[in-house]
Amino acid sequence: MIEIDYILHGDYLVTMSDDSSPIIDGAVAVKNGKIVDIGIYTDLNKKYAPLEIINGGIIMPGLINTHCHAAMVYFRGYADDLHLLDWLEKYIWPAERKWLSNEFVTDAVELAVLEMLCAGITTYSDMYFYQGAAAKSVKKLGIRAVLASGVIDFPTKTTKCAQDCIDNAVRFIKDFKDEPMISPSIALHSPYTCCPDTYIKSKEASVNHNVLLQTHLSETQWEVDEILKRYGRRPVEHLDYYNILDSNVLASHCVWLDDKEIDIVAKAETGVSHCINSNLKLASGIARVPEMLNKGINVALGTDGAASNNNLDILNEMSIAARLHKAIVKDSSALKAKEALRMATINGARALGLSEKIGSIEKGKSADIIIGSITKPHLVPIYDIYSHIVYSMSSADIDTVMVDGKVLIRVGHLANGADVEIIEKANHWGRRIAESV
Amino acid sequence: MIEIDYILHGDYLVTMSDDSSPIIDGAVAVKNGKIVDIGIYTDLNKKYAPLEIINGGIIMPGLINTHCHAAMVYFRGYADDLHLLDWLEKYIWPAERKWLSNEFVTDAVELAVLEMLCAGITTYSDMYFYQGAAAKSVKKLGIRAVLASGVIDFPTKTTKCAQDCIDNAVRFIKDFKDEPMISPSIALHSPYTCCPDTYIKSKEASVNHNVLLQTHLSETQWEVDEILKRYGRRPVEHLDYYNILDSNVLASHCVWLDDKEIDIVAKAETGVSHCINSNLKLASGIARVPEMLNKGINVALGTDGAASNNNLDILNEMSIAARLHKAIVKDSSALKAKEALRMATINGARALGLSEKIGSIEKGKSADIIIGSITKPHLVPIYDIYSHIVYSMSSADIDTVMVDGKVLIRVGHLANGADVEIIEKANHWGRRIAESV
Numbered sequence: 036m037i038e039i040d041y042i043l044h045g046d047y048l049v050t051m052s053d054d055s056s057p058i059i060d061g062a063v064a065v066k067n068g069k070i071v072d073i074g075i076y077t078d079l080n081k082k083y084a085p086l087e088i089i090n091g092g093i094i095m096p097g098l099i100n101t102h103c104h105a106a107m108v109y110f111r112g113y114a115d116d117l118h119l120l121d122w123l124e125k126y127i128w129p130a131e132r133k134w135l136s137n138e139f140v141t142d143a144v145e146l147a148v149l150e151m152l153c154a155g156i157t158t159y160s161d162m163y164f165y166q167g168a169a170a171k172s173v174k175k176l177g178i179r180a181v182l183a184s185g186v187i188d189f190p191t192k193t194t195k196c197a198q199d200c201i202d203n204a205v206r207f208i209k210d211f212k213d214e215p216m217i218s219p220s221i222a223l224h225s226p227y228t229c230c231p232d233t234y235i236k237s238k239e240a241s242v243n244h245n246v247l248l249q250t251h252l253s254e255t256q257w258e259v260d261e262i263l264k265r266y267g268r269r270p271v272e273h274l275d276y277y278n279i280l281d282s283n284v285l286a287s288h289c290v291w292l293d294d295k296e297i298d299i300v301a302k303a304e305t306g307v308s309h310c311i312n313s314n315l316k317l318a319s320g321i322a323r324v325p326e327m328l329n330k331g332i333n334v335a336l337g338t339d340g341a342a343s344n345n346n347l348d349i350l351n352e353m354s355i356a357a358r359l360h361k362a363i364v365k366d367s368s369a370l371k372a373k374e375a376l377r378m379a380t381i382n383g384a385r386a387l388g389l390s391e392k393i394g395s396i397e398k399g400k401s402a403d404i405i406i407g408s409i410t411k412p413h414l415v416p417i418y419d420i421y422s423h424i425v426y427s428m429s430s431a432d433i434d435t436v437m438v439d440g441k442v443l444i445r446v447g448h449l450a451n452g453a454d455v456e457i458i459e460k461a462n463h464w465g466r467r468i469a470e471s472v
Numbered sequence: 473m474i475e476i477d478y479i480l481h482g483d484y485l486v487t488m489s490d491d492s493s494p495i496i497d498g499a500v501a502v503k504n505g506k507i508v509d510i511g512i513y514t515d516l517n518k519k520y521a522p523l524e525i526i527n528g529g530i531i532m533p534g535l536i537n538t539h540c541h542a543a544m545v546y547f548r549g550y551a552d553d554l555h556l557l558d559w560l561e562k563y564i565w566p567a568e569r570k571w572l573s574n575e576f577v578t579d580a581v582e583l584a585v586l587e588m589l590c591a592g593i594t595t596y597s598d599m600y601f602y603q604g605a606a607a608k609s610v611k612k613l614g615i616r617a618v619l620a621s622g623v624i625d626f627p628t629k630t631t632k633c634a635q636d637c638i639d640n641a642v643r644f645i646k647d648f649k650d651e652p653m654i655s656p657s658i659a660l661h662s663p664y665t666c667c668p669d670t671y672i673k674s675k676e677a678s679v680n681h682n683v684l685l686q687t688h689l690s691e692t693q694w695e696v697d698e699i700l701k702r703y704g705r706r707p708v709e710h711l712d713y714y715n716i717l718d719s720n721v722l723a724s725h726c727v728w729l730d731d732k733e734i735d736i737v738a739k740a741e742t743g744v745s746h747c748i749n750s751n752l753k754l755a756s757g758i759a760r761v762p763e764m765l766n767k768g769i770n771v772a773l774g775t776d777g778a779a780s781n782n783n784l785d786i787l788n789e790m791s792i793a794a795r796l797h798k799a800i801v802k803d804s805s806a807l808k809a810k811e812a813l814r815m816a817t818i819n820g821a822r823a824l825g826l827s828e829k830i831g832s833i834e835k836g837k838s839a840d841i842i843i844g845s846i847t848k849p850h851l852v853p854i855y856d857i858y859s860h861i862v863y864s865m866s867s868a869d870i871d872t873v874m875v876d877g878k879v880l881i882r883v884g885h886l887a888n889g890a891d892v893e894i895i896e897k898a899n900h901w902g903r904r905i906a907e908s909v
Contacts, residue, residue: 111852112859116808150849315795316863318804345863346850355792358752367755371553412587413783413867415548415895416902422549426753426782430850431868458852465853 036084039066040440043404044076045094047420050396051380057420063094065402068440073396089435089442092409093424095376096395097157097438098349099383102249102287102308102337104163105147106140109464110342119255119317127342134468135192140165144172146461147347149454152178153447154348154430157403157438160285160308160337160387162222162249164191166207170217177443179403181387182211183222183249186237188229197233201240208244216439218389222249226270227261234279247285247388250274253296254288255319271296280305285386287337289327290320297323301330306386309378311356312346313339324360325369335383350430353379357425372421406435473521476503477877480841481513482531484857487833488817494857500531502839505877510833526872526879529846530861532813533832534594534875535786536820539686539724539745539774541600542584543577546901547779556692556754564779571905572629577602581609583898584784586891589615590884591785591867594840594875597722597745597774597824599659599686601628603644607654614880616840618824619648620659620686623674625666634670638677645681653876655826659686663699663707671716684722684825687711690733691725692756708733717742722823724774726764727757734760738767743823746815748793749783750776761797762806772820787867790816794862809858843872 041064048061050073062079064072072079080088107127114126140163151159160181161169173180184204188197201221208219221241223229229237234250241248253259253270262270271292274280282304289307292300300307309322327334336352338344357375361367384394393403407428409417414432417423436444448454478501485498487510499516501509509516517525544564551563577600588596597618598606610617621641625634638658645656658678660666666674666687678685690696690707699707708729711717719741726744729737737744746759764771773793775784794812798804821831830840844865846854851869854860873881885891 109853112855112864115856115859115863116805118803118805122804146849146852153849312795315799316804318798318802318806320802321799345859348850351866355795358749358792359796361755362752362758365755365757366555367559367753368553368555369755410895412583412590412891412895412898413785415583415898416546416905417899418549418902418906419552422552422782426552427549429788429866429868431866454849458847458849461849461852462854465855468853469855 037082039064039071039083039085041065042079042083042085042088043094043406043437044088044090045092045406046409047093048073048396049093049095049420049424051096051377052395052397061094063396063404065437065440068402070396070398070400070402073398089406091406091434093407093420094396095405095407095424096380097393097403097405097436098155098379099335099387099394100151100156100159100338100347100349101285101335101383101386102310102339103147103159103161103347104340105159105161105169106143106163106165107340107342108147108150108347109139109143109461109468111345113342113468115345122317130468132192133471135164137165137168139464140168141171142460142464144169145176145457147341148172148176148178149449149457150347152176152436152444153433154350155405155407155433155436156347156349157405157436158383158387158389158393160220160249164193167210170211170214173217177216177438177441179216179393179438181218181220181247183220183247185222185224186229186233187224188233197229197236201236205240205244208246212244218247218387220247220249225251225254225258226273227258231277234274234277238279241283247283249285249287252286252289253291256291259291269293269296271299275299275303283388288314288319288322290314290322292323297327297330297332300327301332304333306333306335308337308386309334309356310337310339311352311359313343317343321359321363324356325364328374333382333385334378335386336378348430349379350428354425372419372425375425376421402437402440404437405433408432408434474519476501476508476520476522478502479516479520479522479525480531480843480874481525481527482529482843483846484530485510485833486530486532486857486861488533488814489832489834498531500833500841502874502877505839507833507835507837507839510835526843528843528871530844530857531833532842532844532861533817534830534840534842534873535592535816536772536824536831537588537593537596537775537784537786538722538772538820538823539747539776540584540596540598540784541777542596542598542606543580543600543602544777544779545584545587545784546576546580546898546905548782550779550905552782559754567905569629570908572602574602574605576901577605578608579897579901581606582613582894584778585609585613585615586886586894587784589613589873589881590870591787592842592844592870592873593784593786594842594873595820595824595826595830597657597686601630604647607648607651610654614653614875614878616653616830616875618655618657618684620657620684622659622661623666623670624661625670634666638673642677642681645683649681655684655824657684657686662688662691662695663710664695668714671711671714675716678720684720686722686724689723689726690728693728696728706730706733708736712736712740720825725751725756725759727751727759729760734764734767734769737764738769744769744771745774745823746771746793747774747776748789748796750780754780758796758800761793762801765811770819770822771815772823773815785867786816787865791862809856809862812862813858839874839877841874842870845869845871
């Protein structure tokens, strides 16, 4: 008998590796943070002596949130049902100017990470400021994160110009490049807030330090019109013209791509983060996801910030995407359940450049694994496990969440019981923010 | 001190009555199934001696599901991601022919009602066959229901022609018209499966027995083309021509209404059941909900059957509708949170002709009330309670469900503990159905 840390045992094991079907009564063996074996439970049970066996319904890879502004979770519900410019100019930007600080970001990210872990998200990619402060909460709670330090031409609370932002980002990258659970990254806000020179310099920094470059791209019709007006090209063409796009770039939103732009993104092998809830709620539009997937683009899912969503819940994004795009392309066989689940798992890992390590349950990969219940009224009977995960499960059905071989969530709560304190802190900040309006 | 059954006490009381704002630290007094008082907790606490005080986060009216085929819950996930005709002709209709029986419907409705109660749905309207068998489970579990006996021109397992269906419906109406928790109703399948004579005779039955007439209407582009071809009029015009539409009619879907048809429905004061998840997943299209609401149409929400959804979850329908229609009409201020919550509560009551009794928390109305948690990571901080319910809450956050003054759900489970047996029965049926494919 081989000594290991855990056997995770489920009625269904959904690996999301390319070559495998779901395993009935399946199990995963975990040791030192890694997946060491996969198979039928009775086989693994004979071979391994685990410190603990965790039983459940569906074992699947941890979900990956490829686009987030985690600290904005403290502005959840702060301003809704407004025109986009009113929302930004009258509410969100003033609130950010007033409240952002290292303390705010550390506390807010703690709540965001708790929410994501409870929803089965084991890796998230963030685009914001004060990422050093965010990293504290990431390390404290044990989630895996890609933290991108933001770059924008406008002055911010802590920067005067884009070069300050880039310098900050490079400093952050150097400080965090050896953290095992954090991949530092650099993020340009958008083509309408960053000039070509800022894109070129940020790209250089990302290449020099071998980190992911992220950017919002073609989120609104307004952005397309504005970039056309300024540069005579549509947003994707514009970035392509400056050789920004390649497989080490993650572009979020990509709502308003024309055929030519879809071809450019496909050829560049640039990943796309599809943020459907945010795009709907802000009335930005609906990205051409089935067409992008058909062209071979790696489309993953993102929640965007909770101020425009208002949750950090990839199962929910997946479920809405899988339904909505059928109606948009008028084909109820479009974006099938398994493909939607791929977007939430392995596509996310690829988009973040982490698919060697996470995104599927395979021997040698990190043990980022979640277990969902199948004993609730909305989850029976079961005919097809992919359909079940995509169209019937909700994040509240996730019982157990393991990241890097550590069990962080048990029965829907932090294994160390710290949830209550994080929620109280959030309510305390919420009252301060509400009272100051 | 006045003796009563319950005080329900919440951090927020959301009544959904026309004239009231949310009450902070609010309470509802309940006696003999009725709401006898509403106010601030400290006031009610001085005045009443309840048998029990139930505390929670958000107290709100029970949700209303205005369109369902409850028994189809046993086909949840049985066939997905297929073209509509393949789905119907190769899977759903053969499965129904094979399996439908009184026993199947009684058992399946039990699961559907359990799922709906857990999701905070206190009233649902159903359109199916074997409604006598459904009524058994409705009475057993204690939900409020509008049960419509189906009418279709085709032969079914138990009927040879439409007149058989109408006779069945009239018999069902007579048998159940005095049941306090069941409103019998008559439901025509659709203009493409029921000829004008069937509509006229069903309408007569609904008028003679003073029950709600229900019909699917204008669900797909195909239906519009077909009705135009057969009768030279679009579906709504067609029914209007035969004087079918009035305020005692509930039309489900209404996806493909043109301007003139919207005006007809508005003028007739016919209620509309918007089934967004089903319409998306079957690629039927997206109803013009903001325009219908602007024209004064009473639009409520429906889940449709779990075979095309795949849940029976009105909070989820509401949340998707509130986001999606913003993107469709390109206005992030469209379909505001409070209006979306109205669709899920008081509009539903009006659509079913039950607004004197349910749909809001008001003195004299039946105590159909739900309590939601606000202590989970995705539910803090709180700035606006309507935004919170619509954009952040999920059905798993509903702790307590009271119907007609009886507490049916406590801490997310049937108060009598019968969930386990219902779920086991569903899995047993599911295995039989799966094995027979």
